[in-house]
Amino acid sequence: MQEPEKKKKNIPALIGIVAGGLTMILVQQFFFKAPSYDQQMMSAASEINKSCPMMVDQETRLDNAVALPENVFQYNYTLVNMEKASTDASQLENYLKPILINNVKSNPDMKINRDNKTTMGYYYKDKNGEFLFKVLVTPDLYDN
Template sequence: MQVDEFTRLDSASAKGVTNFTYYYSLLNLEKSEVDLESVDEIIRPGIIENVTNSPELKIYRDNNITMDYKYYDKNGEFVTLISVTPELYNN
């Protein structure tokens, strides 16, 4: 599913009963082009805010699920993981 012009959601999976993982591709970037500092400063807070406030994700919050967001570059190389734990969204 195309999220925006830069990002595609490729799949999602559950790991046990406490983890849910989204797999994304960065469509126009190679791993070497990704500024991980900017990801931590800009993208990570937005993801945490979304998990914390989204009505669609309430079921996950209610069950203390850790939400993992794994990003891969246009060649399928792993770029980064953003993990949102119950401690982050219950603050």
């Protein structure tokens, strides 16, 4: 007859163990969870922006970087010696696009972006702030 009483005494202990385990899991999820990739992208943009504006070369200034919705990371550039009226933007875009794709494909610093299937955006404007072109390097362009 002592068996049922012993089982009854074990039920609260078992409930306590299960509740404690669930509490531990929830605390880990809410307080010790690794940052999401979106948060990592926003943090990366913030770090880059601490150094901006920054001259990349004699013609190109990196103005800032932004993490955009739908897994897009964009660099915003100004071509400091060009004006929209005297620039063939499509020719320049056609020249830069394969270079940008190759950079995303081969640059070790871009591995995290490749692993997370991030679309890399490159937005260019002229020295007066007028839009010239935008290159989007999507996963289908760098995964092959």
